[in-house]
Amino acid sequence: MSDHPVLYRDRPVVVGAGLAGLMTALCLAPEPTVLLSHAGLGVETSTAWAQGGLAATLADDDTSELHLADTLAAGAGLVEEEAARRIVAAAPQAVRRLAALGVRFDRAGEGFQLGLEAAHSRRRIVHADGDATGREIARALASAVRATPSISVLEGVEARRLLVEDGAIAGIVCVGPGGEAMTIATSRVVLATGGIGGLFADSTNPRASMGQGLALAARAGAVLSNLEFVQFHPTALDTASRPMTLVSEAVRGEGAVLIDETGERFLTDLPGAELAPRDEVARAIWRHLAGGHRVYLDARQCLGTAFSRRFPGIDRLCREAGFDPALQPLPVRPAQHYHMGGIAVDGEGRSSLDGLWACGEVACTGLHGANRLASNSLAEAAVCASWVADSVRKAPACSRRLATAAVAANAADLRPGDAEAVRPILSCGLGVIRDQAGLEAAIAELLPLATGTRPVAGPALVGLMLGVSALGRRESRGAHCRADFPASLPEARASLLTLGEALTAAREVAASLPFAESA
Numbered sequence: 001m002s003d004h005p006v007l008y009r010d011r012p013v014v015v016g017a018g019l020a021g022l023m024t025a026l027c028l029a030p031e032p033t034v035l036l037s038h039a040g041l042g043v044e045t046s047t048a049w050a051q052g053g054l055a056a057t058l059a060d061d062d063t064s065e066l067h068l069a070d071t072l073a074a075g076a077g078l079v080e081e082e083a084a085r086r087i088v089a090a091a092p093q094a095v096r097r098l099a100a101l102g103v104r105f106d107r108a109g110e111g112f113q114l115g116l117e118a119a120h121s122r123r124r125i126v127h128a129d130g131d132a133t134g135r136e137i138a139r140a141l142a143s144a145v146r147a148t149p150s151i152s153v154l155e156g157v158e159a160r161r162l163l164v165e166d167g168a169i170a171g172i173v174c175v176g177p178g179g180e181a182m183t184i185a186t187s188r189v190v191l192a193t194g195g196i197g198g199l200f201a202d203s204t205n206p207r208a209s210m211g212q213g214l215a216l217a218a219r220a221g222a223v224l225s226n227l228e229f230v231q232f233h234p235t236a237l238d239t240a241s242r243p244m245t246l247v248s249e250a251v252r253g254e255g256a257v258l259i260d261e262t263g264e265r266f267l268t269d270l271p272g273a274e275l276a277p278r279d280e281v282a283r284a285i286w287r288h289l290a291g292g293h294r295v296y297l298d299a300r301q302c303l304g305t306a307f308s309r310r311f312p313g314i315d316r317l318c319r320e321a322g323f324d325p326a327l328q329p330l331p332v333r334p335a336q337h338y339h340m341g342g343i344a345v346d347g348e349g350r351s352s353l354d355g356l357w358a359c360g361e362v363a364c365t366g367l368h369g370a371n372r373l374a375s376n377s378l379a380e381a382a383v384c385a386s387w388v389a390d391s392v393r394k395a396p397a398c399s400r401r402l403a404t405a406a407v408a409a410n411a412a413d414l415r416p417g418d419a420e421a422v423r424p425i426l427s428c429g430l431g432v433i434r435d436q437a438g439l440e441a442a443i444a445e446l447l448p449l450a451t452g453t454r455p456v457a458g459p460a461l462v463g464l465m466l467g468v469s470a471l472g473r474r475e476s477r478g479a480h481c482r483a484d485f486p487a488s489l490p491e492a493r494a495s496l497l498t499l500g501e502a503l504t505a506a507r508e509v510a511a512s513l514p515f516a517e518s519a
Helices: 019-028 064-074 081-100 133-146 212-220 249-253 278-290 304-310 312-320 376-394 404-412 423-429 436-450 457-472 499-512
Strands: 013-015 033-037 151-155 158-165 168-175 181-185 189-191 230-237 257-260 295-298 330-339 342-344 356-358
Touching (some): 019 033, 019 133, 133 151, 133 376, 189 212, 212 356, 212 457, 257 278, 278 330, 304 312, 342 356, 356 376, 436 499, 457 499
Antiparallel strands (some): 168 181, 230 330, 257 295, 295 330
């Protein structure tokens, strides 16, 4: 932050340092680019915590059409087929590009070692160090970024406001480690800020992932899409530790089974059983837990002592929690894991707001539909980063005169987010299974927080928009399950929402409830 912001004027600004942000910045080279990271590069990102890997058709018995078919089936009617076709077809090349940038993927002879995960019809999961794929990707890309002279890395810097003039991006206001505000005049901003796990009490995501990019985009006027679709991973280690330890789906891909306290495999009647789509497995576990049972993941027969070799990271985390996967079933339960919704973007990552792009989990490309297919997320980020960079590079770097008063007003009330008050609300109202009463109660409780001036306002605003979207979808589809509307509608439609629309709907809900506090 010691550099004067005038040095960065008109440069594209990439916000976020996970796979999507790092790869976008690298693909923009040699154009001078600014990369903002609220922590160190690759630190406190969902990328670094990713265990499974990247889905890509690299086996002789696999094709991109098979990958597309699996993606469409998992997405429950909401996958945008042409967008998905482009992304899965480009995934193998993205894997090779990552390898060329120094990612040390696990190998089998001359090719990549491939794993199997739920709802995939073939082995196509490229991984690194067994179950440390994300950590290895973050290491390699962070090293590549630091070695790229055209990328100015600002670590410990948070984006707090997007400045808009004449309906287009004019700049970005950010805050450094010492609390000093800085405004960068730019007409090109890429949001790659990750997900929303920090808004939930039980999540496998870093606590710092609080939907910051969604709040930035919404306040600037961008359209958001499919916010109601929140994926709960079926198998988080059921301990008191938060965030929760993920036990990768790849463990079930190697043959681990789900049992209850009696030793019974209770998913045998579910098509696909342990390898059914994530939303179906999560709901089955949730209902079994609600019935008074405990649920365990049992890898003793399929892996036994080989568990520590195939999944060294998970083995270490389990042992730290007091469990030996080779000898004991692991207690598990569903936890928030991924957000299929996000900033509505086109095939080049462009949002509805001129000068704003989005990439990675914060974006809604149409690939995931109502339920993400395992390991499609890292592949999506790697593929789309290059397309976003191409689009940004083609856009004119047109300076706009920033109104001093507007910048001062935006800088004056900059506060970090705080999701502590939001977590119990979303966990109760927007959990694995939802209903109208719970959603309305959550919206009424979130509204005064979202429209207030405390640090909770940003996280509450994102939660409020999720709640409004979920209330508006009067059906069950993919990861969105309504107890009061258990069937899917005949026609699948994406949801679109702006901040103004969300606030109007929320006020109507709050006004209709007895004793509800309204804003």
